[in-house]
Amino acid sequence: xxxxxxxxxxxxxxxxxxxxxxxxxxxxxxxxxxxxxxxxxxxxxxxxxxxxxxxxxxxxxxxxxxxxxxxxxxxxxxxxxxxxxxxxxxxxxxxxxxxxxxxxxxxxxxxxxxxxxxxxxxxxxxxxxxxxxxxxxxxxxxxxxxxxxxxxxxxxxxxxxxxxxxxxxxxxxxxxxxxxxxxxxxxxxxxxxxxxxxxxxxxxxxxxxxxxxxxxxxxxxxxxxxxxxxxxxxxxxxxxxxxxxxxxxxxxxxxxxxxxxxxxxxxxxxxxxxxxxxxxxxxxxxxxxxxxxxxxxxxxxxxxxxxxxxxxxxxxxxxxxxxxxxxxxxxxxxxxxxxxxxxxxxxxxxxxxxxxxxxxxxxxxxxxxxxxxxxxxxxxxxxxxxxxxxxxxxxxxxxxxxxxxxxxxxxxxxxxx
Numbered sequence: 542x543x544x545x546x547x548x549x550x551x552x553x554x555x556x557x558x559x560x561x562x563x564x565x566x567x568x569x570x571x572x573x574x575x576x577x578x579x580x581x582x583x584x585x586x587x588x589x590x591x592x593x594x595x596x597x598x599x600x601x602x603x604x605x606x607x608x609x610x611x612x613x614x615x616x617x618x619x620x621x622x623x624x625x626x627x628x629x630x631x632x633x634x635x636x637x638x639x640x641x642x643x644x645x646x647x648x649x650x651x652x653x654x655x656x657x658x659x660x661x662x663x664x665x666x667x668x669x670x671x672x673x674x675x676x677x678x679x680x681x682x683x684x685x686x687x688x689x690x691x692x693x694x695x696x697x698x699x700x701x702x703x704x705x706x707x708x709x710x711x712x713x714x715x716x717x718x719x720x721x722x723x724x725x726x727x728x729x730x731x732x733x734x735x736x737x738x739x740x741x742x743x744x745x746x747x748x749x750x751x752x753x754x755x756x757x758x759x760x761x762x763x764x765x766x767x768x769x770x771x772x773x774x775x776x777x778x779x780x781x782x783x784x785x786x787x788x789x790x791x792x793x794x795x796x797x798x799x800x801x802x803x804x805x806x807x808x809x810x811x812x813x814x815x816x817x818x819x820x821x822x823x824x825x826x827x828x829x830x831x832x833x834x835x836x837x838x839x840x841x842x843x844x845x846x847x848x849x850x851x852x853x854x855x856x857x858x859x860x861x862x863x864x865x866x867x868x869x870x871x872x873x874x875x876x877x878x879x880x881x882x883x884x885x886x887x888x889x890x891x892x893x894x895x896x897x898x899x900x901x902x903x904x905x906x907x908x909x910x911x912x913x914x915x916x917x918x919x920x921x922x923x924x925x926x927x928x929x930x931x932x933x934x935x936x937x938x939x940x941x942x943x944x945x946x947x948x949x950x951x952x953x954x955x956x957x958x
Contacts, residue, residue: 543937545930545944547921548953549903553789555950557780559796559821560586560941561610562773564634564846565732568709569739569768570594571637573614574601575645575717576743576763583611584770586941589934590632597628597635601642619645626652626683632938633706636664639685640710643676644717648688653680666707670698674711674718695720695759703728703753703839709736715757716745724755730840731800735771742766774800775846776940779915781805781824782850783947785813786857786919790825791950792818803843807835807851811858832860832897837868849875849916852895856884857923859898866891875913878906882920882928903928908935915940922952929957 561584571594573580585591587610595605595612601624603616621642629635633654642649654664664685668678674693679686695718698711708728713736715722727733729751737750743766746758777796784791785808798805798817805815805822810833813826832855837845845868855862856879866872873893876886881904885896903926908914914935921928930936933956936943944954 542931543933544957545918545933546955546957547918547928547930549901549922549924549926549928551787551922551951551953553784553787553791553922553947553950553952556792556794557946557950558794559772559777559780561770562586562732562735562775563588563590563939564705564775565735565770566591567594567634568637568713568732568736569770570598570614571641572713572736572740572743573603573616574598574619574638574641575713577617578743578763578765580614580743580765581611581767582614582770583767584772585610585612586773588937588939588941590634590938593628593632594634597624597638600624600628601638621646621648622650623684624651629654636667636685637706637709637713639667639687640671640714643671643687643689644693644714647690647692650684650686652684666700666702666704667710670700670707670711671714673698674714674722693718693759695722695757697723697725699725700727702726705730705733708733708755712737712740712747712750712755712757715759716740716747716761718759720759722757722759724757725753727753727755728839729753731771731774739766739768742768771800772796775844777801777822778804778844778847779850779919779940780946781808781813781815781822782847782854783919783922784824785811785826785830786854787922788826789950790823792820793822793824794820796821798822803841804847807833807843811854830854830858832858832862834863836865839868845869845872846912848872849912850919852886852893853879853916853919855895856886856897856901856920862895862897864893864895866893874909875916878909878913878917879920881906882917882924884920900925902926905929905931908932911935911939915943918943922947
């Protein structure tokens with residue numbers, strides 16, 4: 542397995558091109574199975590999760606033509622079949638093919654998902670949404686087995702929590718259902734709105750995406766489409782923290798301020814300057830860091846996908862900060878590894894108390910999930926001496942060329958085996 546060797550102490554300076562959003566690309570790839578017409582997706586990140594999702598739709602008979610950061614998908618000859626565990630175990634997002642397959646073919650079988658071990662992340666909300674649309678769903682032999690022999694029908698779906706995945710599943714399935722579907726307590730994330738934009742380009746009639754109430758008119762007449770995936774706000778937030786933690790200045794090209802308001806507000810409270818530039822955002826820190834408390838929340842609140850990175854930053858801020866995790870119940874797996882670097886962190890249930898300001902020291906650390914792994918890289922950028930981050934395949938799931946991008950901005954980092 543690849544590792545990252547990092548020697549800390551370098552101030553980052555330069556420009557980082559923010560890639561397309563992985564969490565937007567994955568449902569868009571799944572949505573291609575809804576239509577017999579071709580779909581071209583551009584601005585896709587070159588990460589393993591995207592490649593795995595493309596492999597899933599190829600498993601169902603879709604033809605995929607790849608080029609640099611773009612794919613052309615022809616799902617005209619797609620079939621339902623079974624999405625095998627060997628594919629699904631690599632990431633949880635593969636459950637997103639369930640809705641499109643069911644909607645188009647009247648049946649689907651998808652193995653229960655795997656992926657990062659950061660909590661239960663159950664699929665019950667997906668199943669409930671599809672059941673309300675008229676599907677019959679059961680769990681057999683570790684797989685979700687769904688059928689709708691008479692097709693799906695529009696319904697009012699009230700989600701128990703604003704789940705991004707369940708919102709996307711309901712929205713995709715509803716495009717092929719008879720009549721109107723109302724999704725209440727829908728997730729408001731930019732990635733949900735971007736999926737709606739992709740579906741609309743494909744011919745769907747969707748209103749309200751980006752709000753708590755989405756209306757979908759079913760019976761879509763599909764057409765060929767092209768869609769440009771939005772930039773990755775989590776990647777942009779990660780590099781913003783990289784600038785902050787090293788006391789540097791980075792230009793985040795393509796980053797969108799409107800997608801990062803809560804993150805920017807918190808960063809500014811720590812003493813970091815963020816302002817729009819001609820090509821994106823510019824992030825800079827000249828003075829000392831200040832400790833700040835955060836609570837993760839669904840969008841537009843502070844994102845859970847930046848909690849680990851922000852914890853690394855707070856390890857360098859004098860004073861105490863309290864980080865509350867309300868989205869995933871087991872998302873503090875990076876804490877023991879940060880402590881190996883010298884961090885002073887106390888876990889209290891779903892909160893972590895960070896006493897920062899003590900210099901971090903280089904060490905061997907182990908990545909446990911995607912965002913945890915990048916928090917260790919951030920901490921290593923300022924740790925005294927050399928650190929080695931093991932199992933960085935987690936990083937490759939969601940960060941395109943992280944070591945190259947950091948190296949071009951002055952980090953002392955290399956990939957080793």
